[in-house]
Amino acid sequence: MGRLRRMPFVAPFLSMLLALMSVPALGHAQxxxxxxxxxxxxxxxxxxxxxSPGAVWVHAGKIAGVGTTVDxxxxxxxxxxxGLWLTPGIIDPHSHxxxxxxxxxxxxxxTPSMHMIxxxxxxxxxxxxxxxxxxxTELLLHGSANMIGGQAVVxxxxxxxxxxxxxxxxxxxxxxxxxxxxxxxxxGSRDQLPSTRMGNFEVMRMAFEDARHYxxxxxxxxxKVKKGDKDVVAPxxxxxxxxxxxxxxGKLYVQxxxxxxxxxxxxxxIAKEYGYKIRAFHHALEMYKVAPQIAxxxxxxxxxxxxxGFKDEAWDAIPWNAVMSMRQGVRVALKSDSDDHIRxxxxxxxxxxxYGGASEDEAIRMVTLNPAWIIGVDDRVGSIEVGKDADLVxxxxxxxxxxxxxxxxxxxxxxxxDASQPGWGTTHFNGVMHEGGGFGADDEEDGQ
Amino acid sequence: MKLPVKVISNVTVSVTCLLVPAxxxxxxxxxxxxIAITGGKxxxxxxxxxxxxxxxxADGKIAAVGTAGEVKIPTGAEIVDAxxxxxxxxxxxxxxxxxxTEVSADTMSNDLAERSDEIMPHMHVADAFHxxxxxxxxxxxxxxxxxxxxxxxxDSVAGQDIFIQLYGSRQQMMLGTDVALAMNYGAExxxxxxxxGGKSAYPSTRMGLITELRQxxxxxxxxxxxxxxxxxxxxxxxxxxxxxEALIPYLKGERPVVIGVYEAYDIETVMGLAKEFHLKxxxxxxxxxxxxxxxxxxxxxxVIIGSIYDAPRANERYDAVYTLPAELAKRGVxxxxxxxxxxxxxxxxxARNLPYAAGFAVAxxxxxxxxxxxxxxNVAEMFGFGxxxxxxxxxxxxxxxxxxxxxxxxxxxxxxxxxxxxxxxxVSRQTKLRDEYSK
Numbered sequence: 001m002g003r004l005r006r007m008p009f010v011a012p013f014l015s016m017l018l019a020l021m022s023v024p025a026l027g028h029a030q031x032x033x034x035x036x037x038x039x040x041x042x043x044x045x046x047x048x049x050x051x052s053p054g055a056v057w058v059h060a061g062k063i064a065g066v067g068t069t070v071d072x073x074x075x076x077x078x079x080x081x082x083g084l085w086l087t088p089g090i091i092d093p094h095s096h097x098x099x100x101x102x103x104x105x106x107x108x109x110x111t112p113s114m115h116m117i118x119x120x121x122x123x124x125x126x127x128x129x130x131x132x133x134x135x136x137t138e139l140l141l142h143g144s145a146n147m148i149g150g151q152a153v154v155x156x157x158x159x160x161x162x163x164x165x166x167x168x169x170x171x172x173x174x175x176x177x178x179x180x181x182x183x184x185x186x187x188g189s190r191d192q193l194p195s196t197r198m199g200n201f202e203v204m205r206m207a208f209e210d211a212r213h214y215x216x217x218x219x220x221x222x223x224k225v226k227k228g229d230k231d232v233v234a235p236x237x238x239x240x241x242x243x244x245x246x247x248x249x250g251k252l253y254v255q256x257x258x259x260x261x262x263x264x265x266x267x268x269x270i271a272k273e274y275g276y277k278i279r280a281f282h283h284a285l286e287m288y289k290v291a292p293q294i295a296x297x298x299x300x301x302x303x304x305x306x307x308x309g310f311k312d313e314a315w316d317a318i319p320w321n322a323v324m325s326m327r328q329g330v331r332v333a334l335k336s337d338s339d340d341h342i343r344x345x346x347x348x349x350x351x352x353x354x355y356g357g358a359s360e361d362e363a364i365r366m367v368t369l370n371p372a373w374i375i376g377v378d379d380r381v382g383s384i385e386v387g388k389d390a391d392l393v394x395x396x397x398x399x400x401x402x403x404x405x406x407x408x409x410x411x412x413x414x415x416x417x418d419a420s421q422p423g424w425g426t427t428h429f430n431g432v433m434h435e436g437g438g439f440g441a442d443d444e445e446d447g448q
Numbered sequence: 449m450k451l452p453v454k455v456i457s458n459v460t461v462s463v464t465c466l467l468v469p470a471x472x473x474x475x476x477x478x479x480x481x482x483i484a485i486t487g488g489k490x491x492x493x494x495x496x497x498x499x500x501x502x503x504x505x506a507d508g509k510i511a512a513v514g515t516a517g518e519v520k521i522p523t524g525a526e527i528v529d530a531x532x533x534x535x536x537x538x539x540x541x542x543x544x545x546x547x548x549t550e551v552s553a554d555t556m557s558n559d560l561a562e563r564s565d566e567i568m569p570h571m572h573v574a575d576a577f578h579x580x581x582x583x584x585x586x587x588x589x590x591x592x593x594x595x596x597x598x599x600x601x602x603d604s605v606a607g608q609d610i611f612i613q614l615y616g617s618r619q620q621m622m623l624g625t626d627v628a629l630a631m632n633y634g635a636e637x638x639x640x641x642x643x644x645g646g647k648s649a650y651p652s653t654r655m656g657l658i659t660e661l662r663q664x665x666x667x668x669x670x671x672x673x674x675x676x677x678x679x680x681x682x683x684x685x686x687x688x689x690x691x692x693e694a695l696i697p698y699l700k701g702e703r704p705v706v707i708g709v710y711e712a713y714d715i716e717t718v719m720g721l722a723k724e725f726h727l728k729x730x731x732x733x734x735x736x737x738x739x740x741x742x743x744x745x746x747x748x749x750x751v752i753i754g755s756i757y758d759a760p761r762a763n764e765r766y767d768a769v770y771t772l773p774a775e776l777a778k779r780g781v782x783x784x785x786x787x788x789x790x791x792x793x794x795x796x797x798x799a800r801n802l803p804y805a806a807g808f809a810v811a812x813x814x815x816x817x818x819x820x821x822x823x824x825x826n827v828a829e830m831f832g833f834g835x836x837x838x839x840x841x842x843x844x845x846x847x848x849x850x851x852x853x854x855x856x857x858x859x860x861x862x863x864x865x866x867x868x869x870x871x872x873x874x875v876s877r878q879t880k881l882r883d884e885y886s887k
Contacts, residue, residue: 125762132766181553288885308878309583309797311553318878324886340757340790343766347804353859402807402857424765435762 032414035059037072041081041394046088046368047383049361056086058390061413066384079394079408087364087399088383089136089157089391089411090345093302093371094255094282094335097138097342097436098124106145106186109194110207112175112243114150116140122163126339126436128426131157131417133343134393134406137168139375141282144178144257145186147194147203151175151243152255154375156391158411160428172376174279175247177204178257179267181313201266208274211244218245253279253376255302259313261289268297280374282335285317288324295329300374302335305348305355322366323356333371339436350400363400476617480508480846480869484521488530488850493537493817493825494839503535505846508868513840528850533863536820536855537839538593538847539803540827542752542784543706543732544796546584546597546612547577552795560600562607566637566651567664569694571607573597574625579618583796585876588614590800591849591862592787594623596831598630600794601708604637604657605664606630608694609706611831613847615867627831628730629698632708633657633718658717665725668695701728704830706752708732712740719747730830732786736761738768738775745779750830753822754786754794756805767812773822774813784830785809785822807856819856845869 036058043054045066057065057072065071096103102119105111120140130138136157142149154171179200188195194203217235224232246252256267256278264281271278277298281287284301285308287294294301303325308317326332334349336342349367352358358366372382381389390413397404409417419425483505490501492513502519504512512519521527550557559576562568577597587595594613599606611624637657639649651657671692678686697703705727709715715737722729732752737744744751753773760768776783787802788794806819814822828838836845846869853860865872 125759129759129766288882306800307797308586309551310795312551315551316881318881320878320882324882339759343757344808347808347858350858354861397811400859402804403811405811433762436759 032061032412033077035064035073035076036079036390036410036413037070037076038079038081038086038392038394041084041086042398043384044085044087044360044364044399045384046361046364047385053081054086056384056392058392058410058413061390063384063386063388063390066386081394083396084407085395085397085399085404086384087134087346087393087395088368088388089381089393089409090134090367091137091333091371091375091382092130092135092336092342092345092367093139093280093333093374094337095130095138095140095342096143096337097126097130097140097339098122099140100124100434103141103143104145104149104186106143109147109183109187109192109203110240110244111146111150112148112207112247113239114142115153116142116151117153117167120153120155120163120166121434122159122161122166123431123434124436125433126342127157127159128424128429128433129339129436130342131159131409132406132419132425134346134395134399134409135342136391136393136409136411137372137375137377137381138342139174139255139371141174141255142176144176144180144182147178147183147200148207148244149176149178151252154377156411157409158414158416158428160416160426160430168375168377172253173246173251174253174255174375175243176255176257177267179263180258180260181311182257197263197266201270204270205273207244208248208270211241211248212274214238214241215245215248247276248274250276253374255280255282255374257282259283259285259317261286264290264294264299268294268299279376280333283314283337284325285314285321287330288318288321289316291325291328291330295325300331300333300370301325302333302371302374304337304341305334305351319351319355322352323358323362326358326362326366327356331370331373332366333374334366335371346395346399346404346406347402350402353400360400477615477620477868477870480505482506482511482522482525483528483846483866483869483871484525485528485530485535485848485850486516486521488533488535490840491534491536491820491855492840493820494841501535503840503848505848505866505869508846508870510840510842510844510846510848513842528864530850533850533852534855534860535840536591536849536851537824537837537844538849538865538867539591539823539855540838541587541592541595541787541796541799541802541823542827542830543754543786543788543794544595544597544799545600545794546587546595546614546796546799547579547581548573548597548599549796550578550581550583552797561602562599563602566602566604566639566657567660567691568599568603568607569605569629569698570690571599572626573599573607573610574622577610577612577618577622579621582877583799584614586878587787587796587799587802588865588867588872589862589874589876589879590803591851591855591865592799592802593847593849593865593867594828594833594837595796595799596628596706596827598628598706598794601630601632601636604632604651604661605695606632609831611833613845613867615870615872620868623833623836624831626694626697626703628703629695629705630708631661631705631718633661634708634710634714654714654717658721661721662724665695665699665721668692668699672696672699698727699725701726703832704728704730706730706732710735710758712737715740715744733758734772734776735769738764738772741775741779744776745781750782750784750826751776752784752786752830753809754805755788755790756785756808757788757790759790770808770812773809773819777814777818777822782826782830783818783822784827785819803856804858807854807858810856816856 043051057070152174154168280300306319369382372378394408490498608626825838
């Protein structure tokens with residue numbers, strides 16, 4: 001980078017060179033059949049119970065029929081699911097995969113104009129391994145070093161396609177906030193604000209004061225333009241304040257990393273003070289202590305099943321948190337926050353049967369429909385319903401058991417993973433996989 | 449603890465246990481009574497499955513095991529109705545850090561590794577073991593009754609392990625001290641700085657690591673020879689060197705050395721050293737040994753696999769590590785499976801997931817019976833407790849688990865755990881929080 005800065009002529013030269021090389025697209029253009037029909041499998045719809053066996057008809061990448069029988073055309077490709085289970089694709093509402101560790105611009109506690117898409121490495125082995133675990137949609141979030149980390153990207157895990165073809169089309173934008181020990185540690189270790197939770201929240205208020213001011217300037221400008229004032233001069237654009245103004249205008253879903261019950265309450269109070277809504281608390285390990293209040297605010301949670309004790313603010317974590325919170329009206333999703341756990345979120349959902357007695361339906365929704373809601377794509381994915389995207393996973397065993405393996409993974413009706421194939425089992429990828437970011441349970445400034 | 453009713457159903461087991469204060473942990477356990485567990489499906493581990501079985505626990509040991517027809521229930525025995533339940537030996541975690549850590553990020557609550565030098569055989573886990581750690585009841589509730597506690601993997605020779613049971617007074621819990629030597633070899637032990645900071649120092653390469661180990665073992669042999677010679681001549685013994693003293697039983701091959709190693713080429717190097725000094729080896733991890741599996745089998749040493757969740761290489765199939773237990777077992781290797789999470793050092797906060805790691809190995813080809821053995825009998829045998837633990841056999845310690853289904857499935861709920869014949873309170877700090885906020 002430094003080198004490019006000193007020799008500005010290099011950059012255009014490079015792009016010319018790249019254009020001349022005409023880099024080929026990663027994937028083979030394997031076109032998916034127009035019609036597919038799954039027969040014989042136990043179909044866990046996530047929205048309307050389980051059909052055993054059920055049938056699902058996929059037409060042009062969308063689910064066209066679900067039931068004990070479907071009216072698929074005779075020309076449809078038949079997938080025999082006898083003895084297998086079919087579920088919606090698994091959705092992870094909290095991943096840091098495929099970012100080569102670029103999850104925190106930890107040089108300032110407020111960096112809302114950092115965009116995750118700019119760090120997204122679509123050839124990362126992280127994506128492949130998640131795909132092999134049945135994950136079809138991920139919300140790639142910033143880490144938790146900063147109070148306001150930046151804007152997320154929603155991907156469909158179409159491993160092997162070009163970067164932009166993996167972006168979930170027209171998904172709402174999300175922005176990552178964080179509070180608690182991580183920002184305390186990152187900035188406190190440098191003797192900078194915020195080194196306490198007092199500092200945490202005041203940093204946010206100060207940022208929103210700036211944003212309000214900025215927004216007012218623009219509102220005034222827009223009003224004048226609307227009145228036909230041709231001489232009015234637009235205020236200078238500021239990417240940071242523009243992003244924060246989008247929060248105040250409700251254009252971005254606010255996703256907040258925090259652990260403790262008191263922090264949920266403080267975050268909700270600040271959200272009310274500045275007039276935005278919190279879409280979900282992530283981690284939220286103490287939600288069981290204040291669930292009714294948070295349920296009333298309409299905020300969901302994306303939580304770990306049973307990780308605990310890795311730091312002080314995770315000391316009161318209990319594995320019953322998810323089900324206890326759900327029973328008190330909170331919408332609950334499970335998430336990985338880990339390149340390891342993302343490979344078996346279905347098994348994590350199975351733990352909810354054990355810890356609190358979730359029904360199969362409730363458990364499967366925690367890794368499909370509920371995370372889809374948190375991301376804001378529940379009208380398109382997360383359940384097996386007519387009209388939704390045909391993101392489907394065929395398992396060799398009950399997906400909530402320890403023994404389930406994803407055998408086939410479809411996204412938009414196209415097969416992206418097939419465990420019966422030799423080698424990787426990928427159907428669209430033929431490039432060189434990049435080593436993942438190695439992001440897991442013990443990374444310091446990112447997850448947890 | 450007292451079970452107030454003589455005949456208890458599955459439901460009352462858990463209810464009565466909730467009433468028992470967890471302070472019992474620190475005190476000596478009460479004397480075990482005679483208990484008859486009837487009607488359950490017994491997974492004996494050593495001799496198959498017994499439907500509608502009867503298990504008699506007396507004096508803290510298994511007094512009888514068999515079918516309802518075979519086993520006579522002693523008069524006065526407390527009868528536990530296990531109809532519909534699965535009954536199996538307590539699970540044994542082959543690598544844990546129970547009592548060496550509390551809150552991972554809080555360094556003051558950690559006694560994981562003495563990093564001041566890389567050859568630290570004279571570090572005894574027994575000296576640091578904090579038996580009242582909150583981690584133990586949490587793991588116990590999922591059926592883990594025993595564990596090896598080892599120092600973390602920072603050093604080439606990290607110290608000596610203890611073998612514990614997860615209930616009782618501190619003395620009762622430590623079934624064995626200095627049961628094995630914890631060794632490590634590979635990239636992590638190089639002194640190139642690292643997470644704790646510090647500057648690069650010898651040994652900063654694998655060459656340095658192995659040379660330092662070889663010199664240490666040679667020095668120990670020299671020390672032993674001089675000491676023996678002095679003893680023969682009845683000379684005044686030279687000053688005792690605790691580091692060398694600690695290594696003696698391991699260089700004599702009397703106790704096992706657990707070698708943590710990940711890469712195929714590192715395995716070959718360190719096994720060369722082990723052969724040179726006739727160490728009694730248990731290999732640990734072997735995560736990236738896929739290309740030398742036959743060689744690993746030819747070593748004829750037991751292998752601990754953990755974490756099964758460690759990531760494969762970028763160019764490998766997604767299940768390259770998941771299938772490792774199956775591939776090794778297929779080649780006749782005695783395996784154990786550890787509870788560790790993937791992608792980092794061992795953290796016994798997750799030890800309650802031990803049975804699921806074994807279940808995951810089953811999903812990827814390991815026969816079920818081998819998986820259950822890998823978290824029970826095999827671990828006991830590797831660490832010298834094969835005659836006391838790991839299966840439902842007469843004369844063994846009565847460490848028994850009752851669950852409402854398949855022990856390796858995440859959906860299964862453990863109903864009661866017995867350790868040395870005592871019904872352990874099914875309580876942890878976490879159940880107390882749950883109950884407090886469920887009011």
